[in-house]
Amino acid sequence: MPASNSFMASAPRTISILVFCLLFFAIPREADASYDLPYGPGVTELTVVDARADRPLSGTVWYPTSTPEKFQRADKSKVWQMADADPDGSAASGSFPLLVVSHGMYGNTLNQAWLGSALARHGFVVAMVDHPGTSTFLRDADQARELWERPVDLSRLITFLLERSALADRIDRSRIFAAGHSLGGYTVLLLAGAEFDTGLYESLCARDGTNVVCPVLKGWSVAETDADRHEMELSRMDRRVRKVVSMDLGGTPVFSPKSLGQVRTPVLVLGSGRADMLDQDLESRMLASLLPRTVMQHVELADAGHFDFMGVCKPEGFAILKEHEPGDEIVCLKGGTEREAQHQRILAEILGFLGAQ
Numbered sequence: 535m536p537a538s539n540s541f542m543a544s545a546p547r548t549i550s551i552l553v554f555c556l557l558f559f560a561i562p563r564e565a566d567a568s569y570d571l572p573y574g575p576g577v578t579e580l581t582v583v584d585a586r587a588d589r590p591l592s593g594t595v596w597y598p599t600s601t602p603e604k605f606q607r608a609d610k611s612k613v614w615q616m617a618d619a620d621p622d623g624s625a626a627s628g629s630f631p632l633l634v635v636s637h638g639m640y641g642n643t644l645n646q647a648w649l650g651s652a653l654a655r656h657g658f659v660v661a662m663v664d665h666p667g668t669s670t671f672l673r674d675a676d677q678a679r680e681l682w683e684r685p686v687d688l689s690r691l692i693t694f695l696l697e698r699s700a701l702a703d704r705i706d707r708s709r710i711f712a713a714g715h716s717l718g719g720y721t722v723l724l725l726a727g728a729e730f731d732t733g734l735y736e737s738l739c740a741r742d743g744t745n746v747v748c749p750v751l752k753g754w755s756v757a758e759t760d761a762d763r764h765e766m767e768l769s770r771m772d773r774r775v776r777k778v779v780s781m782d783l784g785g786t787p788v789f790s791p792k793s794l795g796q797v798r799t800p801v802l803v804l805g806s807g808r809a810d811m812l813d814q815d816l817e818s819r820m821l822a823s824l825l826p827r828t829v830m831q832h833v834e835l836a837d838a839g840h841f842d843f844m845g846v847c848k849p850e851g852f853a854i855l856k857e858h859e860p861g862d863e864i865v866c867l868k869g870g871t872e873r874e875a876q877h878q879r880i881l882a883e884i885l886g887f888l889g890a891q
Contacts, residue, residue, distance in 0.1 A: 573598030575605055575651040576623040580661060582694045589677075591687055593643040593663035596650035597701055598630060599623040613851035613866065614644070617651035625701060628657075631709035631888065632695060634688045635662045638716030638784075639750070642670040645844045646715060652881050656890055659705055663691055668717065678754040679762065685724040685770035688712060692774055711777045711888055715843045719783025723821075724770040726778045726801055729793035732763045738787055746812070747787050775799060779884055781843045782806045786821045794824040801825055802887040803832040804843075804880065810867070811840035833883050835876065841865045842876040 576599040582591040596619075605618040633653060637645050643662040650660035664670070665684050667677025677683070692710060696702055714722035724730075735757060739748035757763045779802045803825070805818030812818075814834065822832035835842075847869030855863040 571602050571655040573600070573626055573655050573657055574602045574620045574623060575599070575618050575654040576621075576625060577619045577647075577650070577654070578622050580663065580699075582663065582690055583698055584690055584694060586690065589666055589683060589687070591663040591666070591690060593661065593691075594647070594650070595662075595695070595699075595701065596647075596654040596658075596660040597704065598626040598628070598654050598657050598659075600626040602655065611848075612854055613847055615846040615848055616644075617647040617845065619647075619651060625704055628704065629706040630657050630659050630704055631711060632659045632661065632692070632705045633711045633713055633888070634691050635660060636684065636688060636712070636714035636718030636721040637662065637665065637669065638714075638718050639668055640670055640673065641715070641718070641844075646713075648845050648877060649713075649881070649884075652877070653884070656885060658888075659695075659701055661691055661695055663687055665721075675754065679756055679758075680765070681751075681754065681756050682730075682765045682768065682770065684717075684721040685772070688721065688725060689770070689772045689774075692772065707774075709776060709889075710774050711779070712772075712775045713779035713781060713884070714783070715781040716784050716840065719780035720785035722775075722778045723780060723783065723789065723794075723797075723801070725772045725775045726799035727769065727771040727793060727797045729769055729790045730757070730766045730788055731790035731793075732757050732767055734790065735788040745787065745816075747785060751788070769793075777888060778802070779887065780804060780818070780821065781880070782812060782840050783817060783821065784812055786817045786824075789821075789824070791824050794821070795826060797825055798829060800829045800887075801831070802883065803830060804883060805832070805834040806838045806840050806842065807834045807836045808839040810864070831887060835879060835883075837868075837872075838876045838879075839867060841867070841869065842873050843880065846870060846873050846877070 576597045577594055580593050580595045599620050605620045607616050607618055635646050642664050653660050664672055665687055666672045667674045712722040712725050757766045777800045781804045803818050803822045805814050847866035849870055852863050852866040
């Protein structure tokens with residue numbers, strides 16, 4: 535589905551592996567001495583080991599190192615500027631909050647690598663996995679239909695990190711958070727206690743089949759059998775998650791308003807003021823109006839677009855995509871210095887909400 539038509543798209547549909555380059559083949563560069571932060575951005579590959587052989591999960595985990603001056607930047611992509619990273623660097627001593635991140639529709643763990651790198655420098659462990667069925671390289675119609683598995687992926691990730699990972703003793707179990715972009719925002723709201731409403735979904739799509747929610751979920755055959763409707767409506771709340779960050783989510787119209795009104799987990803609702811992909815009145819603004827005021831913070835970022843929650847594009851990125859993947863160049867609209875400025879605002883809001891180390 536072209537990015538320009540998808541309400542939850544967080545990555546173009548067919549950008550090549552050359553564009554979504556490998557993170558760990560890094561080229562050393564001189565560190566900026568003015569980048570005065572307490573930790574370096576360690577990063578390593580991650581594979582969740584548990585009993586779910588039917589749904590393998592892999593991705594990356596970012597973590598603080600004790601060498602803030604040591605980092606590298608991969609430079610294998612013609613479109614994207616890769617995040618600063620110290621691949622497999624030694625983890626700093628201490629106990630750090632954990633943030634699990636959910637990518638958007640047909641996205642991947644590289645989409646929010648910039649956020650993982652930045653938060654690691656501020657003393658956070660940040661873990662991400664590619665959701666089977668709805669990620670860039672793991673597209674599968676049957677797995678996409680099982681949309682209820684997305685929040686379960688994050689709960690499995692948390693359990694693995696706490697019980698079996700090399701970073702288990704570095705994680706502050708009282709400070710476990712979740713963040714998601716686009717469809718990832720929908721995903722992490724489920725962890726906070728939001729619930730899918732089949733009746734609302736069906737009536738919405740019968741009344742207005744052009745609503746951006748409908749073609750996506752209908753295309754995936756979501757909630758079309760009794761068994762699937764049951765799974766979709768089950769609560770996927772994870773009480774270990776203490777705060778949630780929604781980054782320009784897509785999917786608010788299919789949440790049960792009653793369940794949103796009963797959410798007790800604090801939620802930061804970040805919306806894109808430029809509204810280049812989503813109708814904010816039907817998404818972040820609606821979500822903010824339905825959540826209890828006592829647990830909700832709503833920030834609409836002026837002149838931010840849907841794709842500003844993704845990485846920074848190189849100056850030539852827009853032209854390359856326009857030539858080779860017409861329609862997908864939207865992901866690089868204002869994607870350079872303007873996006874870097876938006877990243878600073880997004881980072882500041884998230885740090886303020888989660889509590890900076």
